[in-house]
Amino acid sequence: MSGSCFADRLEKHLNLTERERAALARLEENQRKVKRGAMIQRANETITELFVLRAGRVMSYVILPDGSRQILRVYFAGDFIGSASTVYSKSPEALVALSDSVLCPFDKYALRVLLEEHPRVAALMFVLSQMERVALTDRLASLGRSSARARVASFLLDIIDRLRLMDDSITNSFDLKLTQEEIGDAVGLTSVHVNRMIRQMEADGLISRSNGRIALLNEKALEEIGHYTNRYNDLDLDWLPDA
Amino acid sequence: MSGSCFADRLEKHLNLTERERAALARLEENQRKVKRGAMIQRANETITELFVLRAGRVMSYVILPDGSRQILRVYFAGDFIGSASTVYSKSPEALVALSDSVLCPFDKYALRVLLEEHPRVAALMFVLSQMERVALTDRLASLGRSSARARVASFLLDIIDRLRLMDDSITNSFDLKLTQEEIGDAVGLTSVHVNRMIRQMEADGLISRSNGRIALLNEKALEEIGHYTNRYNDLDLDWLPDA
DNA sequence: AAGGGGCGTTTTACCTCCGTAACGAAACCT
Protein backbone atom coordinates (compact mmCIF):
# COMPACT_ATOMS: atom_id res chain seq x y z
CA MET A 1 0.00 0.00 0.00
CA SER A 2 1.73 3.12 -1.24
CA GLY A 3 0.70 6.63 -0.33
CA SER A 4 -1.11 6.98 -3.62
CA CYS A 5 -4.51 5.62 -4.24
CA PHE A 6 -4.09 6.27 -7.94
CA ALA A 7 -0.84 4.29 -7.96
CA ASP A 8 -2.66 1.41 -6.28
CA ARG A 9 -5.18 1.50 -9.06
CA LEU A 10 -2.54 1.51 -11.77
CA GLU A 11 -0.80 -1.40 -10.07
CA LYS A 12 -3.88 -3.49 -10.68
CA HIS A 13 -2.67 -3.51 -14.26
CA LEU A 14 1.13 -3.37 -14.07
CA ASN A 15 4.01 -2.81 -11.67
CA LEU A 16 5.28 0.68 -11.02
CA THR A 17 8.78 1.64 -9.99
CA GLU A 18 9.49 3.37 -6.69
CA ARG A 19 10.17 6.61 -8.56
CA GLU A 20 6.87 6.41 -10.37
CA ARG A 21 4.98 5.68 -7.18
CA ALA A 22 6.62 8.62 -5.51
CA ALA A 23 5.74 10.89 -8.40
CA LEU A 24 2.12 9.78 -8.33
CA ALA A 25 1.97 10.22 -4.58
CA ARG A 26 2.84 13.86 -5.13
CA LEU A 27 -0.48 14.33 -6.91
CA GLU A 28 -2.22 13.36 -3.72
CA GLU A 29 -0.45 15.66 -1.29
CA ASN A 30 -3.57 17.69 -0.72
CA GLN A 31 -6.83 16.27 0.48
CA ARG A 32 -10.32 17.64 0.55
CA LYS A 33 -13.30 16.01 2.18
CA VAL A 34 -16.71 16.50 0.69
CA LYS A 35 -20.16 15.48 1.88
CA ARG A 36 -22.66 13.43 -0.05
CA GLY A 37 -24.40 15.69 -2.55
CA ALA A 38 -21.61 18.27 -2.61
CA MET A 39 -20.91 19.94 -5.93
CA ILE A 40 -17.24 19.39 -6.74
CA GLN A 41 -17.21 21.12 -10.07
CA ARG A 42 -19.93 23.08 -11.78
CA ALA A 43 -20.46 22.76 -15.52
CA ASN A 44 -19.20 25.64 -17.68
CA GLU A 45 -17.01 27.11 -15.00
CA THR A 46 -13.35 27.89 -15.47
CA ILE A 47 -11.22 25.19 -13.95
CA THR A 48 -7.58 24.32 -13.57
CA GLU A 49 -7.95 21.50 -11.07
CA LEU A 50 -8.03 17.77 -11.58
CA PHE A 51 -8.68 15.20 -8.90
CA VAL A 52 -7.77 11.76 -7.75
CA LEU A 53 -10.71 10.24 -5.94
CA ARG A 54 -9.23 8.70 -2.82
CA ALA A 55 -12.42 7.47 -1.16
CA GLY A 56 -16.13 7.56 -1.79
CA ARG A 57 -18.11 7.84 -4.95
CA VAL A 58 -18.58 10.64 -7.49
CA MET A 59 -20.65 11.11 -10.64
CA SER A 60 -20.25 13.36 -13.64
CA TYR A 61 -23.22 14.65 -15.59
CA VAL A 62 -24.52 17.30 -17.94
CA ILE A 63 -27.83 19.15 -17.84
CA LEU A 64 -29.50 19.76 -21.18
CA PRO A 65 -31.27 23.04 -21.95
CA ASP A 66 -34.66 21.43 -21.32
CA GLY A 67 -33.56 20.56 -17.80
CA SER A 68 -33.02 16.85 -18.26
CA ARG A 69 -29.86 15.28 -16.93
CA GLN A 70 -27.50 12.73 -18.42
CA ILE A 71 -25.17 11.06 -15.99
CA LEU A 72 -21.97 10.39 -17.88
CA ARG A 73 -20.01 8.28 -15.49
CA VAL A 74 -19.77 7.05 -11.93
CA TYR A 75 -16.32 7.12 -10.33
CA PHE A 76 -14.80 5.06 -7.54
CA ALA A 77 -11.77 5.24 -5.28
CA GLY A 78 -8.59 5.27 -7.35
CA ASP A 79 -10.17 6.94 -10.34
CA PHE A 80 -8.71 9.99 -11.95
CA ILE A 81 -11.49 12.54 -12.45
CA GLY A 82 -12.10 15.85 -14.09
CA SER A 83 -9.83 14.87 -16.94
CA ALA A 84 -11.84 16.93 -19.40
CA SER A 85 -10.26 19.97 -17.85
CA THR A 86 -6.93 18.94 -19.31
CA VAL A 87 -8.36 20.05 -22.62
CA TYR A 88 -11.06 22.63 -22.04
CA SER A 89 -10.80 25.80 -20.07
CA LYS A 90 -14.43 25.52 -19.03
CA SER A 91 -15.62 22.26 -17.59
CA PRO A 92 -17.96 20.48 -19.98
CA GLU A 93 -19.45 18.42 -17.17
CA ALA A 94 -20.43 18.77 -13.54
CA LEU A 95 -19.04 16.61 -10.73
CA VAL A 96 -21.06 15.74 -7.64
CA ALA A 97 -20.27 13.45 -4.72
CA LEU A 98 -22.62 10.48 -4.46
CA SER A 99 -21.34 9.65 -0.97
CA ASP A 100 -19.06 11.32 1.52
CA SER A 101 -15.76 11.36 -0.32
CA VAL A 102 -12.11 12.29 -0.14
CA LEU A 103 -10.61 14.09 -3.11
CA CYS A 104 -7.02 14.96 -3.90
CA PRO A 105 -7.01 18.06 -6.07
CA PHE A 106 -3.99 18.99 -8.12
CA ASP A 107 -3.12 21.42 -10.82
CA LYS A 108 -2.89 20.86 -14.58
CA TYR A 109 0.71 21.94 -14.35
CA ALA A 110 1.48 19.16 -11.89
CA LEU A 111 0.21 16.76 -14.52
CA ARG A 112 2.51 18.37 -17.04
CA VAL A 113 5.56 17.79 -14.86
CA LEU A 114 4.51 14.21 -14.28
CA LEU A 115 4.14 13.52 -17.99
CA GLU A 116 7.45 15.18 -18.82
CA GLU A 117 9.45 13.27 -16.26
CA HIS A 118 7.77 9.88 -16.46
CA PRO A 119 7.17 8.72 -20.02
CA ARG A 120 5.76 5.44 -18.88
CA VAL A 121 3.21 7.17 -16.68
CA ALA A 122 2.34 9.38 -19.64
CA ALA A 123 1.69 6.28 -21.71
CA LEU A 124 -0.36 4.86 -18.87
CA MET A 125 -2.51 7.97 -18.68
CA PHE A 126 -3.18 7.55 -22.35
CA VAL A 127 -4.10 3.93 -21.77
CA LEU A 128 -6.46 4.77 -18.91
CA SER A 129 -8.11 7.33 -21.04
CA GLN A 130 -8.59 4.75 -23.79
CA MET A 131 -10.16 2.37 -21.30
CA GLU A 132 -12.63 5.02 -20.37
CA ARG A 133 -13.28 5.70 -24.03
CA VAL A 134 -14.19 2.07 -24.61
CA ALA A 135 -16.41 2.04 -21.54
CA LEU A 136 -18.23 5.03 -22.99
CA THR A 137 -18.67 3.39 -26.38
CA ASP A 138 -20.11 0.34 -24.66
CA ARG A 139 -22.64 2.55 -22.95
CA LEU A 140 -23.31 4.38 -26.19
CA ALA A 141 -24.24 1.07 -27.81
CA SER A 142 -26.39 0.29 -24.80
CA LEU A 143 -28.33 3.57 -25.00
CA GLY A 144 -28.53 3.58 -28.76
CA ARG A 145 -29.42 0.00 -29.45
CA SER A 146 -30.85 -1.85 -26.51
CA SER A 147 -34.02 -2.11 -24.47
CA ALA A 148 -34.67 -0.63 -21.06
CA ARG A 149 -34.16 -4.03 -19.44
CA ALA A 150 -30.82 -4.49 -21.18
CA ARG A 151 -29.62 -1.04 -20.22
CA VAL A 152 -30.36 -1.53 -16.55
CA ALA A 153 -28.77 -4.99 -16.52
CA SER A 154 -25.54 -3.87 -18.17
CA PHE A 155 -25.35 -0.81 -15.96
CA LEU A 156 -25.51 -2.92 -12.80
CA LEU A 157 -22.90 -5.33 -14.13
CA ASP A 158 -20.55 -2.52 -15.07
CA ILE A 159 -20.77 -1.01 -11.60
CA ILE A 160 -20.16 -4.28 -9.77
CA ASP A 161 -17.21 -5.19 -11.99
CA ARG A 162 -15.60 -1.83 -11.42
CA LEU A 163 -16.10 -2.14 -7.68
CA ARG A 164 -14.55 -5.61 -7.77
CA LEU A 165 -11.50 -4.23 -9.52
CA MET A 166 -10.50 -2.38 -6.35
CA ASP A 167 -12.20 -4.48 -3.69
CA ASP A 168 -11.69 -8.24 -3.76
CA SER A 169 -14.13 -8.82 -0.93
CA ILE A 170 -17.15 -8.12 -3.12
CA THR A 171 -18.96 -11.25 -4.22
CA ASN A 172 -22.38 -10.73 -5.71
CA SER A 173 -23.86 -7.82 -3.82
CA PHE A 174 -23.04 -4.15 -3.53
CA ASP A 175 -24.26 -0.78 -2.44
CA LEU A 176 -25.43 1.13 -5.47
CA LYS A 177 -25.77 4.52 -3.77
CA LEU A 178 -27.93 5.74 -6.60
CA THR A 179 -31.63 6.50 -6.58
CA GLN A 180 -33.75 4.99 -9.31
CA GLU A 181 -33.99 8.43 -10.83
CA GLU A 182 -30.20 8.57 -11.01
CA ILE A 183 -30.04 5.15 -12.60
CA GLY A 184 -32.52 6.44 -15.15
CA ASP A 185 -30.44 9.52 -15.82
CA ALA A 186 -27.44 7.28 -16.40
CA VAL A 187 -29.09 4.89 -18.85
CA GLY A 188 -31.54 7.25 -20.52
CA LEU A 189 -34.81 6.19 -18.86
CA THR A 190 -37.33 7.68 -16.46
CA SER A 191 -37.35 6.66 -12.82
CA VAL A 192 -40.78 5.13 -13.39
CA HIS A 193 -39.48 2.80 -16.03
CA VAL A 194 -36.31 1.97 -14.11
CA ASN A 195 -38.60 0.95 -11.28
CA ARG A 196 -40.61 -1.29 -13.61
CA MET A 197 -37.44 -2.97 -14.87
CA ILE A 198 -35.92 -3.45 -11.44
CA ARG A 199 -39.05 -4.96 -9.97
CA GLN A 200 -39.41 -7.16 -13.00
CA MET A 201 -35.84 -8.38 -12.66
CA GLU A 202 -36.44 -9.00 -8.99
CA ALA A 203 -39.61 -10.96 -9.78
CA ASP A 204 -37.64 -12.99 -12.31
CA GLY A 205 -35.12 -13.93 -9.64
CA LEU A 206 -32.27 -12.13 -11.39
CA ILE A 207 -31.57 -9.71 -8.56
CA SER A 208 -32.65 -9.10 -5.00
CA ARG A 209 -32.63 -6.01 -2.84
CA SER A 210 -32.55 -5.07 0.80
CA ASN A 211 -32.04 -1.58 2.20
CA GLY A 212 -30.05 -0.11 -0.63
CA ARG A 213 -27.93 -3.16 -1.41
CA ILE A 214 -28.39 -5.00 -4.66
CA ALA A 215 -27.45 -8.64 -5.11
CA LEU A 216 -26.95 -10.09 -8.57
CA LEU A 217 -28.37 -13.60 -8.33
CA ASN A 218 -27.67 -14.70 -11.87
CA GLU A 219 -24.88 -12.82 -13.52
CA LYS A 220 -24.71 -15.05 -16.58
CA ALA A 221 -28.33 -14.31 -17.38
CA LEU A 222 -27.85 -10.61 -16.70
CA GLU A 223 -24.86 -10.50 -19.01
CA GLU A 224 -26.93 -12.00 -21.76
CA ILE A 225 -29.84 -9.67 -21.19
CA GLY A 226 -27.55 -6.64 -21.08
CA HIS A 227 -25.25 -7.68 -23.94
CA TYR A 228 -22.50 -7.10 -21.44
CA THR A 229 -18.84 -8.00 -21.71
CA ASN A 230 -16.30 -7.36 -19.01
CA ARG A 231 -13.44 -5.69 -20.82
CA TYR A 232 -10.99 -5.82 -17.94
CA ASN A 233 -9.87 -9.35 -18.76
CA ASP A 234 -8.52 -8.66 -22.19
CA LEU A 235 -5.99 -5.92 -21.47
CA ASP A 236 -2.70 -5.82 -23.35
CA LEU A 237 -0.20 -3.45 -21.80
CA ASP A 238 2.98 -5.27 -22.87
CA TRP A 239 3.84 -2.61 -25.37
CA LEU A 240 4.28 0.06 -22.70
CA PRO A 241 7.80 1.40 -22.11
CA ASP A 242 9.92 -0.68 -19.74
CA ALA A 243 10.02 0.19 -16.08
CA MET B 1 2.47 21.00 -45.28
CA SER B 2 4.63 18.39 -43.59
CA GLY B 3 4.80 14.75 -44.61
CA SER B 4 2.45 13.83 -41.80
CA CYS B 5 -1.26 14.23 -42.01
CA PHE B 6 -1.54 13.61 -38.29
CA ALA B 7 1.01 16.36 -37.60
CA ASP B 8 -1.07 18.71 -39.75
CA ARG B 9 -4.05 17.89 -37.62
CA LEU B 10 -2.18 18.49 -34.37
CA GLU B 11 -0.91 21.79 -35.71
CA LYS B 12 -4.48 23.02 -35.90
CA HIS B 13 -4.17 23.24 -32.14
CA LEU B 14 -0.52 24.08 -31.46
CA ASN B 15 2.89 24.37 -33.10
CA LEU B 16 5.14 21.35 -33.34
CA THR B 17 8.92 21.35 -33.51
CA GLU B 18 10.77 19.96 -36.51
CA ARG B 19 11.83 16.97 -34.43
CA GLU B 20 8.27 16.23 -33.44
CA ARG B 21 7.02 16.54 -36.98
CA ALA B 22 9.71 14.17 -38.17
CA ALA B 23 8.81 11.66 -35.48
CA LEU B 24 5.14 11.79 -36.40
CA ALA B 25 5.96 11.45 -40.09
CA ARG B 26 7.61 8.15 -39.25
CA LEU B 27 4.20 6.77 -38.25
CA GLU B 28 3.03 7.37 -41.78
CA GLU B 29 5.83 5.69 -43.68
CA ASN B 30 3.57 2.92 -44.89
CA GLN B 31 0.40 3.49 -46.84
CA ARG B 32 -2.50 1.26 -47.66
CA LYS B 33 -5.35 2.14 -49.99
CA VAL B 34 -8.78 0.71 -49.26
CA LYS B 35 -12.00 0.86 -51.22
CA ARG B 36 -15.34 2.09 -49.97
CA GLY B 37 -16.94 -0.62 -47.90
CA ALA B 38 -13.66 -2.38 -47.11
CA MET B 39 -13.32 -3.92 -43.66
CA ILE B 40 -10.21 -2.46 -42.06
CA GLN B 41 -10.50 -4.22 -38.75
CA ARG B 42 -12.94 -6.87 -37.66
CA ALA B 43 -14.36 -6.82 -34.12
CA ASN B 44 -12.92 -9.33 -31.66
CA GLU B 45 -9.86 -10.10 -33.73
CA THR B 46 -6.34 -9.92 -32.42
CA ILE B 47 -4.70 -6.72 -33.50
CA THR B 48 -1.42 -4.92 -33.09
CA GLU B 49 -1.92 -2.22 -35.67
CA LEU B 50 -3.07 1.35 -35.30
CA PHE B 51 -3.74 3.76 -38.13
CA VAL B 52 -3.52 7.34 -39.15
CA LEU B 53 -6.26 8.10 -41.62
CA ARG B 54 -4.57 10.08 -44.38
CA ALA B 55 -7.49 10.49 -46.75
CA GLY B 56 -11.10 9.42 -46.99
CA ARG B 57 -13.62 8.52 -44.34
CA VAL B 58 -13.90 5.63 -41.90
CA MET B 59 -16.43 4.54 -39.28
CA SER B 60 -16.16 2.38 -36.20
CA TYR B 61 -19.07 0.32 -34.94
CA VAL B 62 -20.14 -2.65 -32.86
CA ILE B 63 -22.73 -5.30 -33.64
CA LEU B 64 -24.89 -6.41 -30.74
CA PRO B 65 -25.87 -10.06 -30.28
CA ASP B 66 -29.34 -9.34 -31.70
CA GLY B 67 -27.75 -8.13 -34.92
CA SER B 68 -28.31 -4.42 -34.46
CA ARG B 69 -25.44 -2.06 -35.09
CA GLN B 70 -24.22 0.96 -33.19
CA ILE B 71 -21.91 3.28 -35.08
CA LEU B 72 -19.51 4.69 -32.55
CA ARG B 73 -17.66 7.32 -34.49
CA VAL B 74 -16.96 8.66 -37.95
CA TYR B 75 -13.34 9.53 -38.72
CA PHE B 76 -11.81 12.00 -41.16
CA ALA B 77 -8.40 12.67 -42.67
CA GLY B 78 -5.87 13.41 -39.94
CA ASP B 79 -7.61 11.29 -37.33
CA PHE B 80 -5.82 8.68 -35.33
CA ILE B 81 -7.88 5.49 -35.39
CA GLY B 82 -7.97 2.08 -33.84
CA SER B 83 -6.73 3.52 -30.58
CA ALA B 84 -8.64 0.92 -28.58
CA SER B 85 -6.01 -1.56 -29.65
CA THR B 86 -3.49 0.27 -27.50
CA VAL B 87 -5.30 -1.28 -24.56
CA TYR B 88 -7.03 -4.45 -25.66
CA SER B 89 -5.52 -7.38 -27.43
CA LYS B 90 -8.76 -8.03 -29.28
CA SER B 91 -10.40 -5.16 -31.04
CA PRO B 92 -13.61 -4.09 -29.28
CA GLU B 93 -14.89 -2.40 -32.43
CA ALA B 94 -14.90 -2.88 -36.18
CA LEU B 95 -13.52 -0.36 -38.66
CA VAL B 96 -14.94 0.06 -42.15
CA ALA B 97 -14.12 2.56 -44.90
CA LEU B 98 -17.04 4.84 -45.77
CA SER B 99 -15.28 6.08 -48.88
CA ASP B 100 -12.13 5.13 -50.75
CA SER B 101 -9.44 5.89 -48.20
CA VAL B 102 -5.73 5.95 -47.53
CA LEU B 103 -4.54 4.50 -44.25
CA CYS B 104 -1.12 4.57 -42.64
CA PRO B 105 -0.80 1.51 -40.44
CA PHE B 106 1.82 1.34 -37.72
CA ASP B 107 2.65 -0.89 -34.82
CA LYS B 108 1.87 -0.41 -31.14
CA TYR B 109 5.59 -0.50 -30.51
CA ALA B 110 6.14 2.44 -32.81
CA LEU B 111 3.73 4.34 -30.60
CA ARG B 112 5.74 3.30 -27.58
CA VAL B 113 8.94 4.73 -29.04
CA LEU B 114 7.16 7.92 -29.94
CA LEU B 115 5.79 8.37 -26.43
CA GLU B 116 9.14 7.61 -24.82
CA GLU B 117 11.10 10.06 -26.92
CA HIS B 118 8.61 12.89 -27.20
CA PRO B 119 6.95 13.73 -23.91
CA ARG B 120 5.03 16.59 -25.45
CA VAL B 121 3.59 14.32 -28.10
CA ALA B 122 2.66 11.87 -25.36
CA ALA B 123 0.79 14.64 -23.58
CA LEU B 124 -0.86 15.56 -26.86
CA MET B 125 -2.03 12.01 -27.44
CA PHE B 126 -3.60 12.14 -24.02
CA VAL B 127 -5.26 15.41 -24.92
CA LEU B 128 -6.63 14.09 -28.21
CA SER B 129 -8.01 11.12 -26.43
CA GLN B 130 -9.75 13.41 -23.94
CA MET B 131 -11.25 15.38 -26.78
CA GLU B 132 -12.70 12.21 -28.17
CA ARG B 133 -13.95 11.28 -24.74
CA VAL B 134 -15.87 14.53 -24.48
CA ALA B 135 -17.27 14.07 -27.99
CA LEU B 136 -18.53 10.68 -26.88
CA THR B 137 -20.13 12.03 -23.73
CA ASP B 138 -21.88 14.66 -25.82
CA ARG B 139 -23.32 11.94 -28.00
CA LEU B 140 -24.19 9.90 -24.93
CA ALA B 141 -26.28 12.80 -23.67
CA SER B 142 -27.83 13.09 -27.09
CA LEU B 143 -28.84 9.42 -27.22
CA GLY B 144 -29.88 9.25 -23.61
CA ARG B 145 -31.80 12.44 -23.25
CA SER B 146 -32.96 13.96 -26.48
CA SER B 147 -35.54 13.49 -29.18
CA ALA B 148 -35.00 11.98 -32.61
CA ARG B 149 -35.06 15.42 -34.18
CA ALA B 150 -32.41 16.69 -31.78
CA ARG B 151 -30.18 13.68 -32.33
CA VAL B 152 -30.17 14.07 -36.08
CA ALA B 153 -29.56 17.82 -35.85
CA SER B 154 -26.60 17.53 -33.50
CA PHE B 155 -25.14 14.69 -35.52
CA LEU B 156 -25.14 16.78 -38.69
CA LEU B 157 -23.60 19.73 -36.88
CA ASP B 158 -20.88 17.60 -35.35
CA ILE B 159 -19.91 16.19 -38.74
CA ILE B 160 -19.77 19.56 -40.47
CA ASP B 161 -17.74 21.14 -37.68
CA ARG B 162 -15.23 18.33 -37.78
CA LEU B 163 -14.92 18.61 -41.55
CA ARG B 164 -14.40 22.35 -41.21
CA LEU B 165 -11.55 21.77 -38.78
CA MET B 166 -9.42 20.34 -41.57
CA ASP B 167 -10.97 22.02 -44.61
CA ASP B 168 -11.48 25.78 -44.54
CA SER B 169 -13.29 25.79 -47.86
CA ILE B 170 -16.44 24.27 -46.39
CA THR B 171 -19.20 26.79 -45.83
CA ASN B 172 -22.62 25.35 -45.14
CA SER B 173 -22.81 22.19 -47.20
CA PHE B 174 -21.02 18.87 -47.18
CA ASP B 175 -21.07 15.33 -48.43
CA LEU B 176 -22.37 13.09 -45.71
CA LYS B 177 -21.43 9.79 -47.34
CA LEU B 178 -23.79 7.94 -45.01
CA THR B 179 -27.07 6.26 -45.82
CA GLN B 180 -30.07 7.09 -43.68
CA GLU B 181 -29.73 3.65 -42.18
CA GLU B 182 -26.17 4.49 -41.13
CA ILE B 183 -27.26 7.80 -39.65
CA GLY B 184 -29.84 5.83 -37.69
CA ASP B 185 -27.23 3.39 -36.48
CA ALA B 186 -25.13 6.31 -35.32
CA VAL B 187 -27.83 8.12 -33.36
CA GLY B 188 -29.91 5.17 -32.23
CA LEU B 189 -32.89 5.40 -34.58
CA THR B 190 -34.34 3.36 -37.43
CA SER B 191 -33.81 4.45 -41.01
CA VAL B 192 -37.53 5.02 -41.31
CA HIS B 193 -37.55 7.51 -38.51
CA VAL B 194 -34.34 9.21 -39.68
CA ASN B 195 -36.12 9.71 -42.98
CA ARG B 196 -39.10 11.26 -41.22
CA MET B 197 -36.85 13.67 -39.33
CA ILE B 198 -34.77 14.65 -42.36
CA ARG B 199 -37.75 15.36 -44.53
CA GLN B 200 -39.35 17.29 -41.74
CA MET B 201 -36.22 19.38 -41.31
CA GLU B 202 -36.12 19.94 -45.04
CA ALA B 203 -39.78 20.99 -45.06
CA ASP B 204 -39.02 23.38 -42.20
CA GLY B 205 -36.29 25.01 -44.27
CA LEU B 206 -33.54 23.97 -41.88
CA ILE B 207 -31.61 21.89 -44.39
CA SER B 208 -31.67 21.13 -48.09
CA ARG B 209 -30.36 18.20 -50.09
CA SER B 210 -29.20 17.47 -53.60
CA ASN B 211 -27.48 14.32 -54.79
CA GLY B 212 -25.92 13.30 -51.52
CA ARG B 213 -24.88 16.74 -50.34
CA ILE B 214 -26.54 18.29 -47.34
CA ALA B 215 -26.70 22.03 -46.80
CA LEU B 216 -27.39 23.45 -43.36
CA LEU B 217 -29.57 26.48 -44.02
CA ASN B 218 -30.02 27.62 -40.46
CA GLU B 219 -27.27 26.49 -38.16
CA LYS B 220 -28.38 28.60 -35.22
CA ALA B 221 -31.76 26.91 -35.23
CA LEU B 222 -30.20 23.49 -35.67
CA GLU B 223 -27.89 24.11 -32.73
CA GLU B 224 -30.84 24.94 -30.57
CA ILE B 225 -32.83 21.94 -31.71
CA GLY B 226 -29.89 19.60 -31.21
CA HIS B 227 -28.64 21.14 -27.93
CA TYR B 228 -25.34 21.36 -29.73
CA THR B 229 -22.19 23.15 -28.67
CA ASN B 230 -19.03 23.26 -30.71
CA ARG B 231 -16.30 22.35 -28.25
CA TYR B 232 -13.39 23.17 -30.51
CA ASN B 233 -13.44 26.84 -29.57
CA ASP B 234 -12.76 26.41 -25.90
CA LEU B 235 -9.51 24.45 -25.93
CA ASP B 236 -6.82 25.16 -23.36
CA LEU B 237 -3.50 23.56 -24.22
CA ASP B 238 -1.24 26.10 -22.52
CA TRP B 239 -0.29 23.68 -19.80
CA LEU B 240 1.41 21.30 -22.21
CA PRO B 241 5.20 20.93 -21.95
CA ASP B 242 7.17 23.56 -23.85
CA ALA B 243 8.34 22.87 -27.35
C1' DA C 1 -32.87 1.64 -76.41
C1' DA C 2 -34.82 -1.53 -73.62
C1' DG C 3 -34.76 -4.31 -69.78
C1' DG C 4 -33.30 -5.65 -65.18
C1' DG C 5 -30.96 -5.95 -60.80
C1' DG C 6 -29.34 -3.45 -56.73
C1' DC C 7 -29.34 0.02 -53.55
C1' DG C 8 -31.24 3.81 -51.12
C1' DT C 9 -35.26 6.58 -50.19
C1' DT C 10 -40.09 7.39 -49.33
C1' DT C 11 -44.52 6.15 -47.64
C1' DT C 12 -48.23 3.65 -45.35
C1' DA C 13 -50.44 1.07 -41.58
C1' DC C 14 -50.06 -0.67 -37.27
C1' DC C 15 -48.17 -1.50 -32.78
C1' DT C 16 -45.48 -1.15 -28.45
C1' DC C 17 -42.30 0.46 -25.43
C1' DC C 18 -41.52 3.91 -22.70
C1' DG C 19 -42.70 8.68 -21.03
C1' DT C 20 -46.07 11.72 -18.46
C1' DA C 21 -48.71 12.87 -14.65
C1' DA C 22 -50.30 11.91 -10.47
C1' DC C 23 -50.69 10.09 -5.92
C1' DG C 24 -50.00 7.16 -1.77
C1' DA C 25 -46.71 4.68 1.16
C1' DA C 26 -42.50 4.17 3.22
C1' DA C 27 -38.20 5.71 4.78
C1' DC C 28 -35.23 9.32 6.32
C1' DC C 29 -33.93 13.52 8.35
C1' DT C 30 -33.46 17.35 12.13
Place this chain on the structure above:
DNA sequence: AGGTTTCGTTACGGAGGTAAAACGCCCCTT
Protein backbone atom coordinates in the same frame (compact mmCIF):
# COMPACT_ATOMS: atom_id res chain seq x y z
C1' DA D 1 -44.02 15.25 14.81
C1' DG D 2 -43.57 17.23 10.39
C1' DG D 3 -41.19 17.86 6.21
C1' DT D 4 -38.49 15.80 2.48
C1' DT D 5 -36.87 12.31 -0.31
C1' DT D 6 -37.35 7.91 -2.46
C1' DC D 7 -40.08 4.07 -3.91
C1' DG D 8 -44.20 1.88 -5.77
C1' DT D 9 -48.22 1.93 -8.76
C1' DT D 10 -51.71 3.46 -11.78
C1' DA D 11 -53.93 5.13 -16.32
C1' DC D 12 -53.07 7.17 -20.47
C1' DG D 13 -50.77 8.98 -24.48
C1' DG D 14 -47.30 9.51 -27.85
C1' DA D 15 -42.75 9.05 -29.93
C1' DG D 16 -40.57 5.98 -32.35
C1' DG D 17 -40.26 0.93 -33.97
C1' DT D 18 -41.82 -2.85 -37.36
C1' DA D 19 -43.06 -4.64 -41.71
C1' DA D 20 -43.92 -4.10 -46.24
C1' DA D 21 -44.27 -2.28 -50.51
C1' DA D 22 -43.46 1.14 -54.03
C1' DC D 23 -40.46 4.40 -56.01
C1' DG D 24 -36.41 6.42 -58.02
C1' DC D 25 -31.86 6.17 -59.62
C1' DC D 26 -27.62 4.35 -61.21
C1' DC D 27 -25.20 0.96 -63.56
C1' DC D 28 -24.97 -3.14 -66.03
C1' DT D 29 -26.02 -6.16 -69.95
C1' DT D 30 -27.67 -7.34 -74.33
